[in-house]
Amino acid sequence: MYAAERQQLLAERLQQDGRLAVIDLAEELDVSSETIRRDLAVLEREGVAQRVHGGAVATRALTILVPNLAQREIVHAEQKRRIAREAAALLPDAGGSVVLDAGTTVNELVDAFPLDRTLTVFTHAVPAAAKLITLPSITLHLLGGRVSGATAAAMGPTTIDSLADLRADVCFLATSAASTAHGLSTPDPDEAAVKRALVRSARTVVAVFDSSKFSLDHVFSFASYDDLDVVITDTDASEDDIKELRARGVEVVRA
Structure with a gap:
């Protein structure tokens, strides 16, 4: 899965669930925890997520991620x-x-x-x-x-x-x-x-x-x-x- 696909998937999960756990996502997507943290950092810069210990929570009820x-x-x-x-x-x-x-x-x-x-x-x-x-x-x-x-x-x-x-x-x-x-x-x-x-x-x-x-x-x-x-x-x-x-x-x- 490309980085853009992962990030869009994570944004959609945040919309649905309100929070994400790094360990669970790394295991599910078969990538390293550091890769998930980098993805969450991108979402945080976009205003979609707020990183917390062990994962991230949604910052808004409506998604605003606009991939190029x-x-x-x-x-x-x-x-x-x-x-x-x-x-x-x-x-x-x-x-x-x-x-x-x-x-x-x-x-x-x-x-x-x-x-x-x-x-x-x-x-x-x-x-x-x-x-x-x-x-x-x-x-x-x-x-x-x-x-x-x-x-x-x-x-x-x-x-x-x-x-x-x-x-x-x-x-x-x-x-x-x-x-x-x-x-x-x-x-x-x-x-x-x-x-x-x-x-x-x-x-x-x-x-x-x-x-x-x-x-x-x-x-x-x-x-x-x-x-x-x-x-x-x-x-x-x-x-x-x-x-x-x-x-x-x-x-x-x-x-």
């Missing part, structure tokens, strides 16, 4: 590829329009785009745009704004204003967390504002995220389950989470 783009790309990579392949089946027919959110799962979806289908694509995500520009069948619109180093995506009033004029066929939406009470959420208020505009920009909203995002809450909610038409996740998603989505009228696809 390179870290997120390696976490749950196989699940993201499977989700992306299922999402590609929901791309509109030739001549249709798509809005793409920023995120590693959405980047995988771009890799699954059919090479010969003419589509108009709008995105604020620089990595997605860099891939799409190589496809001659795609008419690409890169939305402006201040580019965040954490997400490699534009955000701010310019981005939101650009999205306000759109009514695309499908929006593919990413998230850091998903729960019944808080919906889809993110630690960043500016990112949340852009995502709210993304939800309003298309007739059909498809959320793509792996099962590790369930039962997590970040500070800023940007969509309720009622705002979603389809959720594509992986087969590790619990039956309770799937039933809750379906009870809210959301179509669920497990990849």
